[in-house]
Amino acid sequence: PGIVQLETFTMLGEGLSYDGSSVAFWGAWGSETKDVTLCCPSTGNKDRRDYCLNNDTDTLCDGNSGCVTDNNPDGCYQSKTVPVNQGVFVHDTCSGETRLVAEANASNNHTFVFWNYSGKPPGSGNADESDAAESPRYRSAAFVALSEGNAVVYKMQINNTTVGIFYATQKGKNNFVSTPVIETGQNCTDLDPLAVDATVQPLLVESLAIERDSFRGKYLAIAAACGAIVNEDDEDSDEGDWGGIYLTELRKSKSKTGKSERGCKAPKKGKAPKKGKATRSLAKEGQQKFVRGVYDENTPV
Numbered sequence: 293p294g295i296v297q298l299e300t301f302t303m304l305g306e307g308l309s310y311d312g313s314s315v316a317f318w319g320a321w322g323s324e325t326k327d328v329t330l331c332c333p334s335t336g337n338k339d340r341r342d343y344c345l346n347n348d349t350d351t352l353c354d355g356n357s358g359c360v361t362d363n364n365p366d367g368c369y370q371s372k373t374v375p376v377n378q379g380v381f382v383h384d385t386c387s388g389e390t391r392l393v394a395e396a397n398a399s400n401n402h403t404f405v406f407w408n409y410s411g412k413p414p415g416s417g418n419a420d421e422s423d424a425a426e427s428p429r430y431r432s433a434a435f436v437a438l439s440e441g442n443a444v445v446y447k448m449q450i451n452n453t454t455v456g457i458f459y460a461t462q463k464g465k466n467n468f469v470s471t472p473v474i475e476t477g478q479n480c481t482d483l484d485p486l487a488v489d490a491t492v493q494p495l496l497v498e499s500l501a502i503e504r505d506s507f508r509g510k511y512l513a514i515a516a517a518c519g520a521i522v523n524e525d526d527e528d529s530d531e532g533d534w535g536g537i538y539l540t541e542l543r544k545s546k547s548k549t550g551k552s553e554r555g556c557k558a559p560k561k562g563k564a565p566k567k568g569k570a571t572r573s574l575a576k577e578g579q580q581k582f583v584r585g586v587y588d589e590n591t592p593v
Contacts, residue, residue: 303375305434309504313556314441316382316393318404318434320375330430331359332368333409339416343428344368344409350429370430374405380436380446380460386556393444393460393468403449404434437507443543444468445507447500450475457500457514459542473512473542476500480518480534487518487534495519495534510543 305318332344332351341363344351350370357367379395396402411428435447442462450456456475460468479494480487487495495518506513519533 309438316438320378322377324376334361343413
């Protein structure tokens with residue numbers, strides 16, 4: 293739905309989530325592209341920040357780029373090209389069908405592609421470390437996690453300031469309906485009641501992360517960072533005053549044992565086996581409950 297039948301994939305993401313019979317992935321189609329501006333990092337490792345500003349040959353500097361900060365006074369940035377038409381898909385290895393879960397296009401201006409400036413600047417680090425590591429550059433990735441073939445969690449850039457984690461369930465044969473689980477800008481106390489500042493005001497969610505195995509059965513695990521950006525002069529700093537890994541229950545497992553049903557059943561009369569009924573979404577905006585773990589330094593993990 294929403295894709296011209298004759299279109300073929302022009303790009304595929306390498307991050308795959310496989311549950312034993314279906315695989316979720318990111319893909320793009322068509323020839324339309326757009327440029328995105330990626331500001332050189334203003335927080336994090338100082339050697340890496342300096343490399344982007346002073347040594348990376350892909351870096352451009354413009355005071356009107358929107359990237360000017362105290363640590364980036366010249367507005368240095370890099371420009372990358374991304375496909376306009378992109379989406380999250382699920383491919384059923386039993387039936388051979390590929391279904392669209394969520395779509396980004398010119399009308400909604402969403403994207404599933406995220407960028408991170410990573411690598412080891414030459415000559416940085418300890419004297420005994422090797423310089424064989426790859427130099428810093430912007431790397432892209434899309435994040436999707438699959439559970440039981442018909443439920444998908446994905447990360448999406450909603451607009452210039454907001455990133456969300458979404459939960460999609462299959463409704464009918466080809467349609468998926470997405471529900472927001474959590475977004476940047478929300479109160480961090482939605483995740484963790486202890487995520488407050490010195491005045492007991494809630495910190496705000498600043499970044500979110502999932503991995504391909506984050507969603508298994510009915511449980512979703514995410515990582516989140518909350519709060520204000522720390523002192524930019526601290527070369528070992530990371531974003532956020534509060535961070536953690538959190539677990540929530542999204543759905544009822546369709547397996548009676550509570551475990552994911554994996555593998556393809558033998559087809560009857562040349563037909564693909566019928567899939568289980570779509571499960572009811574338990575994720576409702578403002579009602580999602582997360583559980584924080586309790587860490588005991590005397591108990592081995």
